[in-house]
Amino acid sequence: MNIEIWSIGKENDKFIDDGVRHYFKKTQPWNPVTLVTMQLPKKLATTDITRTKQQEEEMLLKKLQPHHYLILMDEKGKLLTSEQWAQNIQQCMNMGTKTLVLLIGGAYGVSDTIKAKANQCWSLSKLVFPHQLVRLILAEQVYRSFSILNNSPYHHS
Amino acid sequence: MNIEIWSIGKENDKFIDDGVRHYFKKTQPWNPVTLVTMQLPKKLATTDITRTKQQEEEMLLKKLQPHHYLILMDEKGKLLTSEQWAQNIQQCMNMGTKTLVLLIGGAYGVSDTIKAKANQCWSLSKLVFPHQLVRLILAEQVYRSFSILNNSPYHHS
Numbered sequence: 579m580n581i582e583i584w585s586i587g588k589e590n591d592k593f594i595d596d597g598v599r600h601y602f603k604k605t606q607p608w609n610p611v612t613l614v615t616m617q618l619p620k621k622l623a624t625t626d627i628t629r630t631k632q633q634e635e636e637m638l639l640k641k642l643q644p645h646h647y648l649i650l651m652d653e654k655g656k657l658l659t660s661e662q663w664a665q666n667i668q669q670c671m672n673m674g675t676k677t678l679v680l681l682i683g684g685a686y687g688v689s690d691t692i693k694a695k696a697n698q699c700w701s702l703s704k705l706v707f708p709h710q711l712v713r714l715i716l717a718e719q720v721y722r723s724f725s726i727l728n729n730s731p732y733h734h735s
Numbered sequence: 736m737n738i739e740i741w742s743i744g745k746e747n748d749k750f751i752d753d754g755v756r757h758y759f760k761k762t763q764p765w766n767p768v769t770l771v772t773m774q775l776p777k778k779l780a781t782t783d784i785t786r787t788k789q790q791e792e793e794m795l796l797k798k799l800q801p802h803h804y805l806i807l808m809d810e811k812g813k814l815l816t817s818e819q820w821a822q823n824i825q826q827c828m829n830m831g832t833k834t835l836v837l838l839i840g841g842a843y844g845v846s847d848t849i850k851a852k853a854n855q856c857w858s859l860s861k862l863v864f865p866h867q868l869v870r871l872i873l874a875e876q877v878y879r880s881f882s883i884l885n886n887s888p889y890h891h892s
Contacts, residue, residue, distance in 0.1 A: 593753035600750060657814075660863045685891070703860040706817045706890065711875055718868055733863065734842070 579670060580677040581611040583716050584641075586634055586684035587709045589615055594710045601717035608724040613713060616641070627686045635689040638681075645676040648696045650688065651712060655699035660733065663719055664726035666698070680720075682712050736827060737834040738768040740873050741798075743791055743841035744866045746772055751867045758874035765881040770870060773798070784843050792846040795838075802833040805853045807845065808869060812856035817890065820876055821883035823855070837877075839869050 590598065590613075602611050622633050642648065647670055658666070670678050681688070681696070693699070702715055725732035747755065747770075759768050779790050799805065804827055815823070827835050838845070838853070850856070859872055882889035 591757070593750045593757060596750035597754070600748070657861045659861045663862070702862065704814045704816045705820070705859065705876060706879065707872070708875065711872070715864070715868070715872075718865065719862060722863065 579609065579675050581609060581667075581680070581720060582677060583611065583613045583680045583682070583713060583720075584616065584638075585613065585682040585709060585713050586616050586618075586637075587682075588617060590710055590713065594714050597714045598717045601714075601721045605717075605721045605724055608728060609720075611717065611720050613717070630684065631686055631689045634684050635691055638688070638692055642679075642695065643677075646679045647673075647675040647677070648679050648681060648698075650693060650696035650699045651680060651682050651702065651716070652687065652693075652699050653701055653704075653706065655701035657701050657703075660719065660722050661726060663700075664723040667720075667723045668727055680716055682709055682716070685709070736766065736832050738766060738824075738837070738877060739834060740768065740770045740837045740839070740870060740877075741773065741795075742770065742839040742866060742870050743773050743775075743794075744839075745774060747867055747870065751871050754871045755874045758871075758878045762874075762878045762881055765885060766877075768874065768877050770874070787841065788843055788846045791841050792848055795845070795849055799836075799852065800834075803836045804830075804832040804834070805836050805838060805855075807850060807853035807856045808837060808839045808859065808873070809844065809850075809856050810858055810861075810863065812858035814858050814860070817876065817879050818883060820857075821880040824877075824880045825884055837873055839866055839873070842866070 598613055602613075605611050616637060618630070618633050618637065624630055667678070681692075683692075702712065707715065722733050755770055759770075762768050773794060775787070775790050775794065781787055824835070840849075859869065864872065879890050
């Protein structure tokens with residue numbers, strides 16, 4: 579199963595990039611994970627929040643394929659434990675999912691249309707984190723999930 | 736008020752170190768924050784969990800001073816929002832706290848004696864994160880707290 583972390587917003591700062599690579603490399607022997615960052619073309623940039631969300635929606639709809647299983651990361655989503663993350667990833671594999679997409683919305687969240695398309699909606703915390711840090715946290719948590727599924731000593735709860 | 740993040744365990748990987756510095760630098764104009772990493776001397780290293788927790792307790796008790804306001808980061812702690820973090824930090828300042836300590840325990844948590852000494856106990860998430868990543872998350876969240884208290888546009892919830 580391919581796992582893709584989709585994130586709207588600018589490229590990573592170096593320390594985030596280094597950290598994401600660090601965890602992807604550790605996960606690679608078990609499962610490939612990639613980060614896909616998406617930015618609106620500069621000519622579409624606007625300070626109008628509604629318009630921005632709409633444009634991000636169009637960008638995402640063009641990218642979403644029927645073989646994607648979409649998990650939206652959202653502050654209002656379900657607060658899962660690391661073990662539950664692992665179980666959910668296992669279930670996706672059991673269902674024969676081709677590509678699991680973990681979507682981090684833009685600065686103002688995603689549109690209702692995208693929310694409706696999501697198969698699940700998860701929250702990392704009641705705290706607000708910057709989008710770049712969320713990418714790093716997801717990279718680590720995917721690695722942790724596979725550690726749990728493979729009984730690796732990395733995770734001891 | 737001094738803010739110190741205390742963390743038991745080895746020194747940071749470079750990407751964590753870079754990230755922690757990044758946020759400390761941004762927080763500096765408002766309030767100083769430092770990271771204090773603590774390791775048991777090698778001669779005390781053991782695979783006995785109870786013994787390790789006891790030795791870490793001794794190390795922490797030697798370091799704790801009456802002017803410290805101790806907040807323990809623990810999976811079983813309170814799940815606060817970023818706004819509640821900011822309010823709590825403000826309250827610490829209002830009480831005239833000299834040094835606020837955010838303590839990340841060792842790999843197996845802290846002893847009951849240390850738990851009893853903590854003024855508050857907070858949890859970041861229901862997920863388990865590695866200790867190094869917790870340092871980075873704390874550095875960001877302290878910066879976010881001061882952004883909230885200073886009405887900086889960094890935080891928009």
